Every structure is written in C-alpha cells, then in structure tokens.
Amino acid sequence: xxxxxxxxxxxxxxxxxxxxxxxxxxxxxxxxxxxxxxxxxxxxxxxxxxxxxxxxxxxxxxxxxxxxxxxxxxxxxxxxxxxxxxxxxxxxxxxxxxxxxxxxxxxxxxxxxxxxxxxxxxx
Amino acid sequence: xxxxxxxxxxxxxxxxxxxxxxxxxxxxxxxxxxxxxxxxxxxxxxxxxxxxxxxxxxxxxxxxxxxxxxxxxxxxxxxxxxxxxxxxxxxxxxxxxxxxxxxxxxxxxxxxxxxxxxxxxxx
DNA sequence: CAACTGTACTATGTAACATAGTACATATCA
DNA sequence: TGATATGTACTATGTTACATAGTACAGTTG
Numbered sequence: 639x640x641x642x643x644x645x646x647x648x649x650x651x652x653x654x655x656x657x658x659x660x661x662x663x664x665x666x667x668x669x670x671x672x673x674x675x676x677x678x679x680x681x682x683x684x685x686x687x688x689x690x691x692x693x694x695x696x697x698x699x700x701x702x703x704x705x706x707x708x709x710x711x712x713x714x715x716x717x718x719x720x721x722x723x724x725x726x727x728x729x730x731x732x733x734x735x736x737x738x739x740x741x742x743x744x745x746x747x748x749x750x751x752x753x754x755x756x757x758x759x760x761x
Numbered sequence: 762x763x764x765x766x767x768x769x770x771x772x773x774x775x776x777x778x779x780x781x782x783x784x785x786x787x788x789x790x791x792x793x794x795x796x797x798x799x800x801x802x803x804x805x806x807x808x809x810x811x812x813x814x815x816x817x818x819x820x821x822x823x824x825x826x827x828x829x830x831x832x833x834x835x836x837x838x839x840x841x842x843x844x845x846x847x848x849x850x851x852x853x854x855x856x857x858x859x860x861x862x863x864x865x866x867x868x869x870x871x872x873x874x875x876x877x878x879x880x881x882x883x884x
Numbered sequence: 885c886a887a888c889t890g891t892a893c894t895a896t897g898t899a900a901c902a903t904a905g906t907a908c909a910t911a912t913c914a
Numbered sequence: 915t916g917a918t919a920t921g922t923a924c925t926a927t928g929t930t931a932c933a934t935a936g937t938a939c940a941g942t943t944g
Contacts (some may be wrong), residue, residue, distance in 0.1 A: 646901060661861050672920060683903050688922070704921045705911030722862050724769055726872060729855040733876050736848050738784050739841060749849060749872055752854050756864055769932060795889060806934050811891070827890045828942030 641680050651690035656699055659714050660721040668710045670700065737761070765801050772814040774803070779822055782837050783844040791833045793823065 641650050656662045658664040670676070673691060676756050677684040691708055702708050711717070736746055781787040793799070796814060800807040814831055817823045822840050825831050834840065841860050859869055 648901085662863075673922090674920090685904085686902060689901095693920080702913085702921065704909070705919075707911095707920060708874065718862060722859065722864060725855050725862065725864075729852060729859070729869075729872070730876055731846050732852040732855060736845065736852070739783075739845050741845060741848075746852075747873065749775065749852070750856065750870065753853055757771050771932085796891090797889090808935085809933065812932095814890080825890065827940070828888075828941085830889060830942095 640710070641682060647682055648686050648690040648693065651687065652693050652697075655690070655694060656697075656717060656721065659699060659710060659717045662714075664710050664714075666712050666714050670708045672707060679681055700733075764805060766780060771809050771813040771816065774810065775816050775820075776801075777814070779820075779840060779844065782822060782833060784842045785837075787831055787833050787837075789835050789837050793831045793833070795830060818864055 641647055643650060645653075655664065655670070664670075670691075671679060673684045676687045680687070684747055690735040691700065691702065694704050700710055723731050725756075733746060737743070764770055766773060768776075778787065778793070787793075794802060794816075795819045796807045796810040803810070814823065814825065818825050818831075821834055822834075823831050823833055856869060860866070
C-alpha cells in the first residue's frame with residue numbers, strides 16, 4: 639500500500655496501520671519499524687512518521703517504549719470493534735442516501751446479494 | 762443544512778446542491794440564489810459561493826448565464842445516476858472491508874435487513 | 885440609465901502539512 | 915563503559931489550500 643492521495647501523509651499511515659491491525663496483518667505485540675526505518679521505507683520524513691505514531695498511540699492502537707520501539711497494543715479486539723462499527727455506520731449511511739435518491743429497498747438488497755456473487759449463502 | 766465541518770466551505774456547498782438535485786429538492790431549470798444572496802444566507806464570502814458555483818458548472822450540475830443567473834442543468838438524471846453510482850460504490854467498499862474484518866456474509870445481510878426495520882419487504 | 889447577474893482580479897491572513905536539521909533521554913548490547 | 919538504537923521535542927522554512935475583503939467589469943433586464 640503506497641503513500642499517496644489527498645489525505646495528509648501521516649493520516650494515510652495511521653489508516654493503513656489501523657487497517658492492518660483490524661485485518662490481522664498486524665497482531666498484538668508486533669513491533670513496528672522505527673520512525674527512521676519507516677521513513678526510509680515510505681520515503682517520507684521521520685517527523686511525519688513520528689506524528690502518525692503519536693496519533694496511533696493516542697488512539698491506543700500502539701504503545702511506545704522509548705529506547706525499545708513501538709508495538710501493537712495488547713487488545714487488538716478493541717481496534718477491530720471500533721473499525722467494524724465505523725464500517726457498519728458507513729454502510730448504514732450509504733443505504734440511507736440511496737433510499738433518499740429514490741433507489742428501492744429491493745434494488746439495494748439485490749445489489750448486496752450480487753456482491754456475494756449469487757444466491758448461495760455460505761457464511 | 763448548515764455550513765460547518767472539516768471540509769472546505771465551498772465543497773460543502775457543492776455537495777449540498779448536488780444532493781438536493783439528486784433528491785429532487787432542486788429540479789431541472791430551477792434558479793439558484795445569486796452568489797451575493799447565497800453568501801448572505803450562508804454568511805460566507807461571495808467569492809466562496811462563486812467558487813462553488815464554478816465547480817458545479819464544471820461538473821455540469823448547473824449552468825450559468827452571466828447577467829441572468831445560475832440554473833440547474835436540464836438533465837438532472839445524469840447527476841442522479843452519478844450520485845447513485847457513487848453511493849453504490851461506497852456501499853460495495855464498506856461490504857468488502859467488513860468481510861476483510863472477519864464479519865460474515867450473514868451478519869452483513871442481517872444488518873442491512875435491520876436497516877429496513879424488520880422482515881417485511883414493501884419496496 | 886439603473887439594478888441586477890456572474891466573473892475576475894489583487895491583497896491579506898490563517899492554518900495545516902511536510903520537510904530539514906538538531907538535540908536529548910532511554911534502552912540495549914558488545 | 916561506550917556505541918548504537920529507540921522515541922521524542924524542538925526550531926526553522928517553505929508550500930499549499932482556504933477564506934476573506936475589496937474593487938472592477940461585462941452581460942442582462944426592466
């Protein structure tokens with residue numbers, strides 16, 4: 639995942655790491671690259687990485703041990719739940735807007751079904 | 762709908778007007794308030810309104826006749842379709858993300874059903 | 885002509901963002 | 915102990931977007 643887009647770089651990094659925690663790409667107590675290392679990898683300024691880490695710590699996604707490094711929080715479930723709530727909220731908002739646009743309930747349900755590729759429900 | 766939030770004021774105005782066209786609050790050939798009038802109503806700078814109108818014209822949502830005023834485009838269906846496509850795209854993205862977060866298909870479908878308030882499908 | 889449209893400038897100020905550079909306290913390890 | 919790595923905290927600089935104020939001008943309408 640590259641760092642590019644409209645959002646501030648440090649926020650893109652925040653989003654990416656939160657997403658990696660939510661999707662188990664990053665697990666509890668995993669160590670993250672140092673600010674300088676991450677800066678080299680992503681070709682951005684160490685200060686920008688530090689800003690992202692600071693924000694992630696504020697959100698209790700990672701914890702910091704000066705001299706040791708930064709690590710993923712012990713309880714990732716909290717991050718996952720917040721992430722899911724956010725996604726469900728966005729889903730709800732999209733449905734509301736579609737209804738206001740004159741799209742029918744049936745059309746929405748049909749679209750969601752099609753997203754799963756057919757009629758069969760496995761999960 | 763008030764002008765406040767994180768997004769730039771002129772973009773908030775753009776979004777609002779596009780939404781009003783998509784939801785038939787504004788209809789084809791309706792005249793919009795003049796830049797100065799809208800500025801007074803919303804308590805923002807006329808230049809900011811002008812910037813919004815310019816962007817809306819670029820997106821072909823409104824058309825401008827210098828000396829006469831600004832009017833909603835003749836074919837609002839185009840705006841509606843673009844709006845719906847955008848919303849469907851967002852919906853799809855939310856579902857994808859939820860699946861990546863370990864949420865099951867059943868849970869998502871159940872959530873969507875609950876959005877409609879129960880088991881009965883009217884529309 | 886008078887009053888209204890949208891448009892186009894200049895100028896000013898603010899705020900966020902990103903960068904470079906430096907410094908410092910802490911932790912780890914040879 | 916000394917070297918090196920960690921996160922953190924500054925200052926300074928530059929860029930960009932945004933919003934405002936003010937002025938001016940061309941076209942339209944009555």
